[in-house]
Amino acid sequence: MISKLHIDRAHLRHQLKQMLRIRRFEEKCAELYALEKIRGFLHLYIGEEAVAVGVMSVLSADDQVVATYREHGHALARGVSMGSILAEMYGRTTGCSRGRGGSMHLFDRATHFYGGNAIVGGGLPLATGLALANKKMQRLALTACFFGEGAVAEGEFHESLNLAALWQLPVLFICENNNYAMGTALTLSESETNIARKADSYGIAAAQVDGMNVVDVEAATLEATEFIHKHQKPYLLECKTYRFRGHSSFDSQLYREKEEIALWEAKGPVKQLVQWMRNNSHLLDSELDELEKEVEAEIQAAVRFAEAGEWEPVEDLYRDVYSPRQTNS
Amino acid sequence: MVSETMSYREALRAGLEEALIQDPRVFLMGEDVGRYGGCYAVSKGLLAQFGAERIIDTPLCESGFVGVGIGAALGGMRPIVEIMTVNFSLLAMDQIVNTAATLRHMSGGQFNVPLVIRMACGAGRQLAAQHSHSWENFYAHIPGLKVLSPATHSDARYMLGQALADPDPVLIFEHVMLLNEPGTVPENPDAPMDKALIRRLGTDISLMTYGGNLPKALAAAEQLQQDGVSAEVVDLRCLRPLDKTTLLESVSKTHRAVIIDEGWQTGSLAGEISAIIIEAGFWHLDAPVKRVCSAEVPIPYPRHLEQAALPQVEQIVATAKAVMEGR
Numbered sequence: 020m021i022s023k024l025h026i027d028r029a030h031l032r033h034q035l036k037q038m039l040r041i042r043r044f045e046e047k048c049a050e051l052y053a054l055e056k057i058r059g060f061l062h063l064y065i066g067e068e069a070v071a072v073g074v075m076s077v078l079s080a081d082d083q084v085v086a087t088y089r090e091h092g093h094a095l096a097r098g099v100s101m102g103s104i105l106a107e108m109y110g111r112t113t114g115c116s117r118g119r120g121g122s123m124h125l126f127d128r129a130t131h132f133y134g135g136n137a138i139v140g141g142g143l144p145l146a147t148g149l150a151l152a153n154k155k156m157q158r159l160a161l162t163a164c165f166f167g168e169g170a171v172a173e174g175e176f177h178e179s180l181n182l183a184a185l186w187q188l189p190v191l192f193i194c195e196n197n198n199y200a201m202g203t204a205l206t207l208s209e210s211e212t213n214i215a216r217k218a219d220s221y222g223i224a225a226a227q228v229d230g231m232n233v234v235d236v237e238a239a240t241l242e243a244t245e246f247i248h249k250h251q252k253p254y255l256l257e258c259k260t261y262r263f264r265g266h267s268s269f270d271s272q273l274y275r276e277k278e279e280i281a282l283w284e285a286k287g288p289v290k291q292l293v294q295w296m297r298n299n300s301h302l303l304d305s306e307l308d309e310l311e312k313e314v315e316a317e318i319q320a321a322v323r324f325a326e327a328g329e330w331e332p333v334e335d336l337y338r339d340v341y342s343p344r345q346t347n348s
Numbered sequence: 349m350v351s352e353t354m355s356y357r358e359a360l361r362a363g364l365e366e367a368l369i370q371d372p373r374v375f376l377m378g379e380d381v382g383r384y385g386g387c388y389a390v391s392k393g394l395l396a397q398f399g400a401e402r403i404i405d406t407p408l409c410e411s412g413f414v415g416v417g418i419g420a421a422l423g424g425m426r427p428i429v430e431i432m433t434v435n436f437s438l439l440a441m442d443q444i445v446n447t448a449a450t451l452r453h454m455s456g457g458q459f460n461v462p463l464v465i466r467m468a469c470g471a472g473r474q475l476a477a478q479h480s481h482s483w484e485n486f487y488a489h490i491p492g493l494k495v496l497s498p499a500t501h502s503d504a505r506y507m508l509g510q511a512l513a514d515p516d517p518v519l520i521f522e523h524v525m526l527l528n529e530p531g532t533v534p535e536n537p538d539a540p541m542d543k544a545l546i547r548r549l550g551t552d553i554s555l556m557t558y559g560g561n562l563p564k565a566l567a568a569a570e571q572l573q574q575d576g577v578s579a580e581v582v583d584l585r586c587l588r589p590l591d592k593t594t595l596l597e598s599v600s601k602t603h604r605a606v607i608i609d610e611g612w613q614t615g616s617l618a619g620e621i622s623a624i625i626i627e628a629g630f631w632h633l634d635a636p637v638k639r640v641c642s643a644e645v646p647i648p649y650p651r652h653l654e655q656a657a658l659p660q661v662e663q664i665v666a667t668a669k670a671v672m673e674g675r
């Protein structure tokens with residue numbers, strides 16, 4: 020079935036670079052946050068890069084993406100420019116949401132990136148609705164909806180799965196199961212901790228995949244999207260992953276042991292891919308240095324772009340509450 | 349102008365029918381809107397006419413299907429979502445308030461949500477507290493939403509089309525006590541949807557209201573006339589944004605105001621309108637502004653108590669007289 024999967028050297032380098040872009044960018048964000056250049060909540064995706072990169076590399080340009088508040092990685096992997104993402108976090112008009120959304124509300128029409136939603140579970144009905152529109156308008160696009168395992172306890176998860184299955188909508192639900200909803204472990208919040216299995220009761224096809232392995236995620240996504248296109252039905256992908264940092268910038272991480280974090284870090288997505296490529300002579304140290312340099316240059320340019328962005332004049336405060344007035348009867 | 353006589357329900361249906369005919373992107377979605385014919389029979393017959401692709405029965409999942417409506421609107425459709433009654437819209441409050449109302453702003457103007465949500469509202473049928481509350485005040489509180497209250501047959505007929513032409517989320521509240529009332533529908537809308545209208549001219553006092561209480565205010569004005577008081581009746585029509593100009597113009601003419609609102613007085617739209625009049629029209633006033641609102645109690649089931657809890661014609665008359673007499 021996974022006929023189209025092309026895992027060659029160039030592709031792996033590309034995937035590695037995408038993951039590095041997210042990793043280094045977010046490390047920079049943490050730094051900028053400490054410097055108070057970025058304010059508000061900052062939810063880092065570090066450790067989970069393989070999920071966004073693996074999934075995004077399969078999606079077509081017409082597909083829509085709905086993400087959560089932990090969406091820098093999704094936006095970057097989707098192709099939203101790094102500069103406009105950082106400028107958004109700075110709150111500048113050059114940000115991808117004109118500075119009105121901040122870290123949790125990245126939006127980008129050009130890449131069909133529909134946010135950036137800070138309500139846990141809130142994006143699922145929205146994605147289902149986008150898929151409904153695709154079906155009604157006979158567009159081939161599918162809608163990819165990312166959410167954490169914490170969202171699974173919300174009614175909207177169940178309402179959306181039911182509707183998507185009932186109406187046979189082309190939506191790809193991607194559960195990023197990093198084991199914790201803030202500080203609450205999955206075992207403390209779900210009676211059934213196998214999330215893929217929950218799809219069963221809605222008649223939705225599902226798979227579990229190692230979310231630390233970008234190749235596995237990509238392969239599983241390809242299978243999922245082929246299934247969706249072929250059968251015009253939803254699909255649920257559960258990616259087992261882990262966040263190496265706290266939930267947000269205000270997390271003292273009392274709820275988990277350092278050993279546990281170390282255990283997961285050992286199989287980190289970047290580390291894993293680099294090791295594998297090295298062992299198979301697909302990556303020279305000099306090439307890795309080169310990638311790192313390219314990424315660093317992109318980040319430097321993004322910082323310059325964000326710093327140079329305008330502050331929106333206060334006179335524009337009321338902008339974008341409503342659409343510009345149109346002549347309507 | 350040619351006017352047609354029909355019930356308020358039929359006027360709503362005519363509006364729906366026209367919307368579905370005019371634009372293939374329009375579809376109606378909600379609980380029991382299709383096979384059952386709508387719980388208030390508003391959408392009766394539409395399924396046969398337009399098919400299940402356009403008249404979509406949903407399961408009981410207010411948050412889910414309102415959210416789906418938002419997504420479909422983002423995807424280029426023009427969904428009309430029906431929530432059986434405003435009471436159940438509270439289950440979808442998150443989607444309406446946190447998503448529909450905010451997306452345009454949070455995306456820096458990139459994504460607008462051309463969604464229309466209709467819901468039945470109002471008390472008077474002895475349905476007790478969980479089916480009788482006036483939550484339109486809540487929604488009128490939210491920037492990013494537009495909130496309409498069609499009190500007349502003409503508005504029942506035309507506001508839907510106006511709402512669909514709007515690029516932002518619009519909520520329409522249809523008072524259940526109006527559904528069976530016969531009335532006339534002109535060939536064209538009375539005014540743009542966001543304009544308040546003077547439904548009865550008067551010189552002594554302004555009665556300001558909306559939706560299901562408009563007929564009560566008009567009846568009160570008739571009674572007041574017999575006692576020599578000329579009452580002007582202002583129909584707000586749009587609860588957000590409020591047409592302050594029309595309100596203030598009326599007060600600057602009559603110099604007195606009573607606001608009638610089926611919501612509870614505490615934290616009500618009536619309170620907001622009083623404040624607007626006091627802030628911007630204080631020097632026009634010859635007497636303090638007064639309000640007639642629902643009693644501060646969950647609406648009770650027994651008829652006599654329910655009626656006692658709701659604004660009534662006698663109360664409006666008495667309040668207006670008290671204002672006239674400077675009491």
Ligand SMILES: Cc1ncc(C[n+]2csc(CCOP(=O)(O)OP(=O)(O)O)c2C)c(N)n1
Nearest residue numbers: 089137138139167168169170197199200201
């Ligand atoms: C409806 C709602 N309830 C609570 C919160 C507060 N909150 C923010 S993130 C979070 C945990 C979510 O965990 P999960 O869905 O697993 O995503 P993760 O943070 O692990 O990516 C909570 C409880 C919220 N934002 N929205």
